[in-house]
């Protein structure tokens with residue numbers, strides 16, 4: 001193992017058939033025991049080590065997690081907030097309580113892992129935090145693998161990144177100031193790993209892919225100077241994924257660490273900088289040339305030539321993935337329904353291992369790649385391209401908001417503090433089962449559609465009874481808000497088993513956007529029109545926006561994202577026209593991923609925001625003045641994109657706000673936002689049901705910032721992951737509060 005020639009930075013862990021998801025959910029619901037959960041976990045670890053050791057000469061270890069690697073790190077170093085200790089639960093149940101909340105102890109905050117659709121739990125730290133090495137998961141998993149004959153390289157979240165991803169529990173406290181204390185605990189851990197026989201350890205310092213100030217760079221420098229000088233330690237590999245390490249690359253090059261991993265897929269220019277860093281000449285460089293985040297086959301010849309060009313600049317070279325393979329599905333061979341032309345362009349985790357092995361062999365033998373034909377580009381649709389070429393600025397502009405607002409008020413006649421929901425109602429087991437039965441051929445498409453129509457009717461009746469003002473059809477027919485649209489658009493392929501972890505036990509199957517995009521037929525019109533036929537209240541049509549469709553798909557990399565976004569936007573524009581023709585007067589275009597795709601480096605942001613906003617406007621600006629366009633944003637803090645939210649020019653913006661106590665309203669007020677806004681007053685991520693007085697408290701704060709005529713009352717996000725037992729009383733509280741305040 002001493003020779004580190006081929007590796008990956010991490011691997012999926014949910015199981016090729018989502019075995020971990022099922023075991024976790026069984027355990028949480030009481031249907032399964034802890035012993036059963038541990039058994040599933042041990043088998044997944046063993047299978048992963050066996051699989052990886054077949055292709056790679058350095059196998060990453062400690063890549064398993066019951067929920068999240070950042071949470072694992074917090075628990076390892078005893079950063080457990082008091083509210084969870086006080087529950088008096090077992091070690092495992094305390095861990096799950098931190099992730100999911102329990103008995104009144106609110107869960108830790110969940111947030112985006114860099115610019116991906118993976119979410120981690122945010123550690124809570126204060127000036128009083130005292131780290132202690134109380135766990136031994138990395139050591140245990142190392143020993144467990146060794147007993148199975150596999151020598152692993154334990155992977156840890158690096159100390160600086162751990163602190164930079166944490167939040168201070170007191171205003172003004174910066175967790176990075178805890179670096180020296182935390183590094184001492186990492187030193188203890190490295191000693192234990194060395195004693196257990198670990199030759200290498202990997203410390204992920206991905207936080208340096210974002211802009212970092214001098215103090216943060218200095219923390220990195222101090223951390224690795226100290227760890228590098230330890231007498232008893234494994235060799236240190238510091239990994240930078242999800243972008244360019246920027247100035248941190250030189251800091252690490254000057255440090256005593258033995259190896260550095262760089263992401264050459266998202267930051268190919270790093271190659272040039274490496275040649276200029278003479279201190280890399282006695283280090284190992286892991287060249288991340290195989291994409292850990294996307295599913296396209298690697299152009300092996302190009303990757304081999306990048307590797308070869310680095311040989312003279314570094315001590316030794318290892319072929320690697322650009323990031324952990326956590327973000328891609330397990331195995332392309334498990335897919336049976338992909339078109340051959342699309343399949344031929346793809347590589348999932350398992351296929352990427354083979355690519356890395358091939359590159360490693362070629363590099364070692366100084367041989368060229370024989371069989372590395374460049375995969376074909378995506379299919380072209382000349383009609384779509386002609387339409388885009390003919391667009392003018394007029395296609396992105398509506399009449400002024402005040403004129404629209406008057407036309408909409410005349411049409412809809414809504415009260416002040418109008419109430420609505422974000423779109424989805426609970427995805428019940430019956431709904432999911434029905435969909436699984438159609439897939440298995442046990443239920444006819446007709447019967448399935450009938451069941452969905454009945455579900456829509458139930459949801460409409462419930463909303464009428466509760467007294468909401470703008471209703472939704474509830475999205476029962478959607479497996480996922482992106483996948484559903486992808487399945488109905490030309491240019492996308494869907495997978496059967498391409499599951500990727502989004503957070504904890506929740507997974508998504510990102511569709512594969514492989515060619516020019518167009519709409520075959522109307523997608524949502526029948527469902528929405530059916531819902532509207534059942535009620536005299538306005539029903540809000542529900543679409544997913546272009547940025548979010550791209551963010552949660554595997555997108556083609558043979559043209560700029562901006563071009564692909566326009567194609568998706570045109571399809572949505574046509575859908576809105578059809579919804580209007582069917583009598584729908586309110587349409588929501590969700591963009592929860594608007595913030596997610598924001599580049600990590602400030603210099604790259606303006607260009608992104610420009611195309612992101614333009615694509616939304618292209619999708620929505622065909623709507624008549626009297627059609628009310630809503631958008632919805634969630635899963636982020638929005639300070640950085642507040643100007644872009646304004647630029648969307650939506651008539652109503654519903655936005656996550658309950659947990660941050662309406663902070664976003666200050667941001668909106670600061671820019672003079674003057675359109676409708678619905679700051680969420682019910683935190684749907686928590687099983688806790690808000691009482692009417694709690695909703696009222698939030699609304700009272702909101703009316704200080706936004707006049708009642710423009711203020712909407714709604715939950716933070718869709719209700720699909722909740723049960724009716726929680727949703728019904730919560731919506732009653734919301735409507736009750738709005739009515740009382742109107743009075």
Ligand SMILES: CN1c2c(nc(N)[nH]c2=O)NC[C@@H]1CNc1ccc(C(=O)N[C@@H](CCC(=O)N[C@@H](CCC(=O)N[C@@H](CCC(=O)O)C(=O)O)C(=O)O)C(=O)O)cc1
Nearest residue numbers: 117432433435436478479480481482502505506507508552
């Ligand atoms: C809003 N979020 C989303 C993100 N990304 C998306 N692509 N979609 C999102 O909604 N990112 C940010 C946030 C938070 N992230 C998530 C991610 C995933 C979920 C979630 O609830 N996932 C479900 C799976 C949803 C799905 O695809 N359902 C399918 C298949 C259901 C299934 O597993 N069926 C079973 C059989 C049926 C049964 O017996 O239950 C099977 O196939 O074996 C469907 O409905 O048809 C999850 O369970 O993980 C939420 C937020």
Ligand SMILES: N[C@@H](CCS)C(=O)O
Nearest residue numbers: 422423424590592718
């Ligand atoms: N309309 C979607 C938005 C989720 S971000 C839903 O309600 O689930």
Ligand SMILES: [Zn+2]
Nearest residue numbers: 592634717718
């Ligand atoms: Zn949402």
